[in-house]
Amino acid sequence: MVTYRPIGQMPRRQDCRQRLVQAALKLFARRGYYHTSIADILRESACKKGTLYYYFSSKEELGYAAIDETLRLILEQGAGSHLQIDQHPIDRLLWVVDSLPNVTHSEATAISGTDIAVRMASVHEGFRKRLSPTLDAMVRQGEENTRRGVADGQIADSVDPDQLVHLVSTICAGSQMGSLLWEREVIWEDAKRWLKEYLNSLRK
Numbered sequence: 001m002v003t004y005r006p007i008g009q010m011p012r013r014q015d016c017r018q019r020l021v022q023a024a025l026k027l028f029a030r031r032g033y034y035h036t037s038i039a040d041i042l043r044e045s046a047c048k049k050g051t052l053y054y055y056f057s058s059k060e061e062l063g064y065a066a067i068d069e070t071l072r073l074i075l076e077q078g079a080g081s082h083l084q085i086d087q088h089p090i091d092r093l094l095w096v097v098d099s100l101p102n103v104t105h106s107e108a109t110a111i112s113g114t115d116i117a118v119r120m121a122s123v124h125e126g127f128r129k130r131l132s133p134t135l136d137a138m139v140r141q142g143e144e145n146t147r148r149g150v151a152d153g154q155i156a157d158s159v160d161p162d163q164l165v166h167l168v169s170t171i172c173a174g175s176q177m178g179s180l181l182w183e184r185e186v187i188w189e190d191a192k193r194w195l196k197e198y199l200n201s202l203r204k
Contacts, residue, residue: 016047017055023047024066029116033063033123063120067130070117075134089149090203093142093168097195139169156202164202171195 023045027036038059042049056062087095121128146161155161175188 016045016051019045020047020052020055020062021065021069024062025069025116028063028066028120033120033127060124060126063124063127064130067117067120067127070114070120071131071134074114074117074138088203089145089154090199092145093165093199094196096142096168097172097192097199139165142168154204156204159202168195168199 020041023041024036027040027044031040036059038049038052041059041062042052045052052062056065117127117131121131142165143162146155146159146165149155150157150159150161171191175191
């Protein structure tokens, strides 16, 4: 388990921790985790080496902080937040679909937080494991919302809640990978259009 060093007792440097994380996100998005050096992050953040090592013992530990920032974005701006809204369960799923692939953005980069998370998780097993519990919890929340919607008569009786959420999750995950592999936005737009039409057809 990676742990961070305490932030307290250095008030003039506190903003450097956030600058380091934002710089790391920007560079990991642009160059990839393994092609970004500590020197690159220091130069981008304008923080000193001693300050970096006060907060993070290594580039890997800083990488975990960057993953945590992407999770914050997903929960506060992206799919995680939309599952909590007080609306029809189909509308909750529609909001999730609309949130991908480009909604969650860090302060540092125009690339979405979810894209950065996918890039980092694809090259580092520890980062993937850091992401998995939150993503699994979001799927379970979606299943519960949909199950309730069927029970309350808001969604067609023929719907299997787990299968429906798995379909939405798989298409959304595919949109993230597709955005990394090609620039054909039309592919995601076509998939999203079909998925939204299908979800709306299940509304009661």
